[in-house]
Every structure is written in structure tokens, then in C-alpha cells.
Amino acid sequence: MAQVCLLGDPESGLRYELLSRETAREALATYDLREPYENSLALDTVSIGxxxxxxxxxxxxxxxxVRTALVQSDSVSETEWLSRDLAxxxxxxxxxxxxxxxxxxxxGVEDDHIEDLAFVEREGEWTPERxxxxEVLVVRVTEAEFGG
Structure with missing residues (x-):
């Protein structure tokens, strides 16, 4: 099982933009859509693939x-997300x-609003400070994304 979470661009209403367009609406039709954060869309899939x-x-x-697309799979981490590139x-x-x-x-998440905080290189055991x-979302990224 894997989850997808799309964080909308602040300039658009993500749910409206996706569901008002036939091709996107059809691609999402079989999924149970949630909005865990302001201007986001989340759903479950069967795998990272x-x-x-x-x-x-x-x-x-x-x-x-979409500002960023995230994937979470328990086979990689039960608490951390993956960037689209890493997935x-x-x-x-x-x-x-x-x-x-x-x-x-x-x-960082405050009142269901998500803010970019920082890129961090983890060495050993590390827990993000709130x-x-x-809430704090930790997203694993590729080395190229980290350096870019």
C-alpha cells in the first residue's frame, strides 16, 4: 500500500482544478480522495509503482x-514521505x-497549512524539531533534489 499526497500551488484551488478537468477526474475516479491539509489531495494506491x-x-x-507531489509507502518508511523523483x-x-x-x-504544518522549512542532511539518529x-512532514529526496 502507498499513499499519494498532492500539495497544491497557493495560486490554485487544487481539488477544483483537478476535478473540473475530465482527464484528471477520470484518472482519480477510482480513488477515495481526502484533503488532509489545506489545498491538498490525498489517496491510497496499491504500491509505489x-x-x-x-x-x-x-x-x-x-x-x-501542484507545488509538490509526495508518496508514502510502509515498505520504505511508516512515517516519512518520498519525493516523486525518489519514488x-x-x-x-x-x-x-x-x-x-x-x-x-x-x-511544518500549522492549522492544516503547510510551510517549507528546510533541507536537512541526516547523520545517524535524527528527529525533526516541531x-x-x-506537525512536521519529513520527505526523503534524491541527492540531486537536495543539492538543487
Missing amino acids: AAVSLLNDLNWYLVRF TAIRDGEVDPEETGTFLKVY EGYD
Whole structure:
């Protein structure tokens, strides 16, 4: 099982933009859609591969209306998310899931609103500080995303 969470661009209403367009609406029709955060859309898929395939199907819309696309799979981590690029690399066998988790992007959540906090390179055991946020999202990213 894998989850997908799309964080909408602040300039657009993500749910409206996706569901008002026939192709995106059809691609999402079989999923139970949730909105865990302000201007977000989340759903469950059967695997990382299915999650990446869905993101690829929605790419035209993601480029226009999504700030970031996240994938979470218990087979990699029960608490941390993967960037789309890292999920794709794992699906394609380019990266071993066991070798992820060094390069991170951290988001703070307050009142269901998500803010970018920082990129962090993890060494050893590391727990993100909440820094006054209700929740902290930890996203594993590729080395290229970390350096970019």
C-alpha cells in the first residue's frame, strides 16, 4: 500500500482544478480522495509503482497546479514521505529503499497549512524539531533534489 499526497500551488484551488478537468477526474475516479491539509489531495494506491504511474498520468496537471507531489509507502518508511523523483527511482530499481533517508526536505504544518522549512542532511539518529508547528512532514529526496 502507498499513499499519494498532492500539495497544491497557493495560486490554485487544487481539488477544483483537478476535478473540473475530465482527464484528471477520470484518472482519480477510482480513488477515495481526502484533503488532509489545506489545498491538498490525498489517496491510497496499491504500491509505489501504482502511485508513480498515477502521478505520471496526472503530470500535465501537476506541473500547473501542484507545488509538490509526495508518496508514502510502509515498505520504505511508516512515517516519512518520498519525493516523486525518489519514488520513481525506487520503482525503477535505481535506488535501494534501504539507502534512502539521508537527504530530507522538512515541512511544518500549522492549522492544516503547510510551510517549507528546510533541507536537512541526516547523520545517524535524527528527529525533526516541531519548532512551534502542529506537525512536521519529513520527505526523503534524491541527492540531486537536495543539492538543487
